[in-house]
Amino acid sequence: MKTIARCLSGGLSFGLLLLAKIAFSQTLTISCGAVGAELSLCKEAVSAWTKKTGHQVEVISTPNSSTERLALYQQIFSAKSSDIDVFQIDIIWPGLLANHLVDLSPYTKGVEKQHFPTLVENNTVSGKLVAMPWFVDTAFLYYRKDLLEKYNQPVPTTWQQLSDIGKTIQNQEHEKGNAQLWGYVWQGRAYEGLTCNALEWLSSYNGGSIVDNNGKITVNSKAAESALSLAGQWVGQISPPGVLNYTEEEARGVFQSGNAVFMRNWPYAWALAQGEESAIKGKVGIVALPKGGPEGKHASTLGGWQLAVSKYSKYPKLAADLTLFLTSYDIQKQRLLKGAFNPTIKSLYEDQEVIAAAPVAKTLVKSLEQSVARPSTATKSKYNQVSNLFFNAVHNVLAGKEAPKQALKKLEKKLKRIKRKKWN
CATH class of the missing domain: 3.40.190.10 (Periplasmic binding protein-like II)
Known part of the structure; x- marks a missing residue:
């Protein structure tokens, strides 16, 4: 009886402790x-x-x-x-x-x-x-190793090279019946992801940032104009028209299903591209994003x-x-x-x-x-407005609504209006 009593007592204590823990x-x-x-x-x-x-x-x-x-x-x-x-x-x-x-x-x-x-x-x-x-x-350029080898093409080091190689492989695959293949997918929707992409383009052409570390508005430059001019040529040529509504996942979906030669994306996409259900497992390479040209530099948004x-x-x-x-x-x-x-x-x-x-x-x-860092420190509480204006201006260029020169000039005026005497 004593043993039973002890067991009951122990069980009761445990129950009380459990109830206390839950409580x-x-x-x-x-x-x-x-x-x-x-x-x-x-x-x-x-x-x-x-x-x-x-x-x-x-x-x-x-x-x-x-x-x-x-x-x-x-x-x-x-x-x-x-x-x-x-x-x-x-x-x-x-x-x-x-x-x-x-x-x-x-x-x-x-x-x-x-x-x-x-x-x-x-x-x-x-x-x-x-x-x-x-x-x-920090973003990488993902590329199809098998397709570059198939057509004897190098890994691109400049954006122009990427454009040319993407178009070459895309066209030859189309001729062979692979009509779904595109040369390059990225994030073109009007959101923060486009700010990241476009900032990389500008920086790679030695165009700096939207606003420099001292708060000076620098986005309206010849380098920025060159960068946006080339990117605007991608849509409908080596990038699907729908890229203008792509975020990271839409771009990954196209690339991972085997329907793109190149992709700009963050590191998370690597593990998924190598997954068991991936159509391109073992066929992918990664490298730094291309330079703006021979005198440009590799740049990736932090x-x-x-x-x-x-x-x-x-x-x-x-x-x-x-x-x-x-x-x-x-x-x-x-x-x-x-x-x-x-x-x-x-x-x-x-x-x-x-x-x-x-x-x-x-x-x-x-x-x-x-x-390359986004100018959130320099623009302080106004960064969200700055980024909004920037990615919308870039999106207008990509959609063919405005020429780069016109869009950048209008963007500069709007940024000056927000800044006034200083960012705060």
Whole structure:
């Protein structure tokens, strides 16, 4: 009887402990992107944190378009809503959203020193660490190794070369009945992704940025005119007319189904292109984006995403713990090996398992040295307006609505009107 009593007592104690744990368990919400394997990897990592802490997390997917996502976030912050505790934010948003975000410094215990200093600096606004780096991006040129070999063509080093090679292979494949093949796919929709593409074109032609580091408007230049003139020729020639509505996933869909020679995209597309269900598995190469010409340079827009805690969260300490877990060494390594999301922790690039499994990581380090930053720091709170004007002007050129010279001149006037005496 005593044994039974002890068993009942033990079972009761365990039950009480379980009830206590459930009673103290909180539920957080996190917004995650859904590009490629993003959403599934986010859910996987969140499940590991739930198992570790006993707290629950609801994962909320957000629009793939960064422009649409920002609009959604601003609406949530404007309402001071506690509906989302942890936000996945773009590299260009910390300054814009800082007033709505928690300073993570009291929770990090200095772990941010493991990350690339430039990213930590980017996420520090007025001395407050408002976001933790999660993954860093820089764009690559993806190419079909098999098609270049088939037609004895080199990997292009300039945009003009890409245009010529893409057209040559596309035309010859069309003659052989492969009418669906296009020379080049990229992100041409009027959104932030087009700002990234067009900024690369300008920089590769030595045209600088839209606004320089000192806040001077520099977009109306001969180099920018040359860059946009060539890009405008791609639509309907080596790029499908529908490219004007492509984001990252539409471009990847065409390329991964075997219907494009070249593609501009972020590193995440590498793992998917090598997946078991990919039509081009083993047929893809990656290289730096082309130069604007013999005197130009390779240029890739610096991208990436961070995790930030909402100032309106009911559980800021818990949300900070989740953020630090998701941006940790082990989780970033897992995301790299499974989804090609490149780490923000420097030491991971020396990890032998990473080196063996992810050749993209080595290429990324080189590409980071050629990266060009969007002028979000120089234009401060006006960056979103600046980018909107820029990608709409570029889109008008690509759609044949305006000549490059005319579009750039009008853009310069609009930017001056926004800036006035200074950016603020």
